[in-house]
Amino acid sequence: MWSRAPGPYFRPEENQARYDPHRSPRVASHRRGSTLTTFRDLGILSETAEALEAVGIMSPFPIQEMTLPVALSGSDVIGQAKTGTGKTLGFGLPLLERVTVPADVEAGRAAPEKLTEAPQALVVVPTRELCQQVTNDLLTAGKVRNVRVLAIYGGRAYEPQVEALKKGVDIVVGTPGRLLDLAGQKKLDLSHVRSLVLDEADEMLDLGFLPDVEKIMKMLPPKRQTMLFSATMPGAVIGLARRYMSQPTHISATSPDDEGATVANITQHVFRAHNMDKPELVSRILQADGRGLAMIFCRTKRTAADIAEQLEKRGFASGAVHGDLGQGAREQALRAFRNGKVDVLVCTDVAARGIDVEGVTHVINYQSPEDEKTYLHRVGRTGRAGAKGIAVTLVDWDDIPRWKLINKALDLPFDEPEETYSTSAHLYEILGIPAGTKGILPRADRTRAGLRAEEVEDLGETGGRGRRSAPAAAAPAVVEERAPRTPRQRRRTRNGAPVSADEATAVSQAPAATATAEAPAEPRTPRRRRRTRSAEAVVETVEAPVPAPAAEPEAQAPKAPRRRTRTAKPVEAATEAPATAEAEAEAAPAKAPRRRTRAAAVDTAEVQVPAPAAEAEAPKAPRRRTRTAKTAEAATEAPATAEAAPAKAPRRRTRAAAQSES
Structure with a gap:
């Protein structure tokens, strides 16, 4: 019934001695050529069979039926079967049987010395999505025995994986890169591994993981069981098996009524379609009668993202899975697809x-695959576990040469695909599309929740948003600490440095004029120094206010705004003209600096405000900002006529005055 490739022939009577004592009574009833109908007949533990029966798995598939007796004996196995025929349980059940857990010690099947916290079995897979799939299947089958299975792959934080390894793990499923990383950091102990499985070895070869896989295999104990499973077996994979496997049994499970490369339950259609008409064409195919979940495969990441967006605008509940998305977004789309919130999954070959996924009825190849192996794995997402499915491939005019090579390699009857458009009558007839269907899904049929209904899982990325927002209780404490931050406001003030909170509050509430006399005077003197133009004027400016009484700063305080206006002098001079000769003498020396510089003129007008002459001499320091401070002193000390002194100053600045003096 089932064929087996040439290799070491399986003899039950020779391999029975290799079985553990608790398995031998059940295996003794196995006879070559007999038809095994249940997993219990294959010799697995009753707890494992009970876990499978709980999810409705009763009878084995051909690859499982042929592989389990050989793998349970401890021999190396090369398993080859079509995609969707149950290869995961074909190697997963032997792994679960060879792992020692506390349930075995309680049942008396194993000694306590065999228990260990280090991994006892290792499964290497090429992609993250496949890693999750294998982990879920092993957890389901080992649920009753409480077998600890851990998935290790990139895109997640290291810390949760390292903590899980410290607590203890029985089976590790991981991708080559993360496995090598943790093993190199001494976080993953591979010295107790007794069984190794390489799943989809041909894909690891295509992705360039073969050197990493060889490094991992060198870290394992030399005495171990190695199993290699894949749908296709290139020459490089066979060479790997010869180097690292000991007398492997090559098992190829096929059915007499399933002679093609793909499963007979899959109905295949190939159409020649124009690239600009493909979105409309796909939208109408998705409205075919009996369509359940659908997967659309694209060759590039950009195309997958674009098609998912277009389908969402057309009313379909779609999600995307490709390499440009983060791991959290990829897992969100897959969970939504499995839960039924999304019924169209647009993805690249990573998926x-x-x-x-149960219920996938249609697979659409939006772009032609690269080779025949990719085509087989794409189409194999439907028609799994005996179910029926439909596969539609859209070939553009530029992809015709590539498709002919794939068609010839798989011996398919689609060498010349029929030219098809979204309005072609044969498309509606072949795929069962209702007449009058358009490229937009009617609102009455939009019953799915959509991708946004599925929450994004917090993967615990180091430094990520999810990690910072996790402790929600700490948020109010942070607000309470930030409330009393008045010292930062005190640093911005121009008054001294009040330290206490009471002083800071008093300063902020009081006006600027009521501040202390010393505080505002000290920061203002440097500003006057910067405006002076001679060192002598600076010295006199600093000395002038020192002996002045406390009332002088109050008199000087209103002078600051008057210095900002240059036009205030003429108006004030007209209204406050001196009446006596002594006042004119005091005003005379102020005219000289007014003619020399504009700044001095402004200062002079401001000094004329006080009436007493004694008090007006103290603020004369700003007048000495002129270039010749000695001239200003001579003008103030001259006892002669007050009008002659200011007249000589402008004559010296002109050439005519200099010639008349000479």
Whole structure:
């Protein structure tokens, strides 16, 4: 019934001695050529069979039926079967049987010395999605025995994986990169691994993981069981098996009524379509009668993102899975697809292997695959576990040469695809599309919740938003600490440095004029120094206010705004003209600096405000900002006529005055 490739022939009577004592009574009833109908007949533990029966898995598939007796004996196995025929349980059940857990010690099947916290089995897979799929299947089968299975792959934080390894793990499923990283950091102990499985070895070869896989295999104990499973077996994979496997049994499970490369339950259609008409064409195919979940495969990440967006605008509940998305977004789309919130999954070839979702009825190849292996794995996402499915491939005019090579390699009857458009009558007839269907989904049929209904899982990325927002209780404490931050406001003030909060509050509430006399005077003197133009004027400016009484700063305080206006002098001079000769003498020396510089003129007008002459001499320091301070002193000390002194100053500045004096 089932064929087996040439290799070491399986002899039950020779391999029975290799079985553990608790398995031998059940295996003794196995006879070559007999038809095994249940997993219990294959010799697995009753707890494992009970876990499978709880999810409705009763009878084994051909690859499982042929692989389990050989793998349970401890021999190396090369398993080859079509995609969707149950290869995961074909190697997963032997791994679960060979792992020692506390349940085995309680049942008396194993000694306590065999228990260990280090991994006892290792499964290497090429993609993250396949890693999750294998982990879920092993957890389901080992639920009753409480087998600890851990998925290790990139895109997640290291810390949760390292903590899980410290607590203890029985089986590790991971991608080559993260496995090598943790093993190199001494976080992953591979010295107790007794069984190794390489799943989808041909894909690891295509992705360039073969050197990493060889490094991992060198870290394992030399005495171990190695199993290699894949749908296709290139020459490089066979060479790897010869180097690292000991007399492997090559098992190829096929059915007599399933002679093609793909499963017979899959109905395939190939159409020649124009690239600009493909979105409309796909939208109408998705409205075919009996369509359940659908997967659309694209060759590039940009195309996958664009098609998912277009389908969402047309009313379809779609999600995307491709390499440009973060791990959280990829897992969100897959969960929504499995939960039924999204019924169209647009993805690249990262989801072409290992994705086992129940209810996928249609697979659409939006772009032609690269080779025949990719085509087999894409199409294999439907028609799984005996179900029926439909595969539609859209080939553009530029992809005709590539498709002919794929068609010839797989011996398919689609060498010349029929030219098809979104309005072609044969498209509606072949795929069962109702007449009058358009490219936009009617509102009455939009019953799915959509991708946004599925929450994004917090993967615990180091330094990520989810990690910072996790402790929600700490948020109010942070607000309370930030409330009393008045010292920062005190640093911005121009008054001294009040330290206490009471002084800061008093200063902020009081006006600027009521501040202390010393505080405002000290910061103002440097500003006057910067405006002076001679060192002598600076010295006299600093000395002038020192002996002045406390009332002088109050008199000087209103002078500051008057110095800002240059036009205030003429108006004030007309209204406050001196009446006596002594007042004119005091005003005379102020005219000289007014003619020399504009700044001095402004200062002079401001000094004329006080009436007493004694008090007016103290603020004369700003007048000495002129270039010749000695001239100003001579003008103030001259006892002669007050009008002659200011007249000589402007004559010296002109050439005519200099010639008349000479």
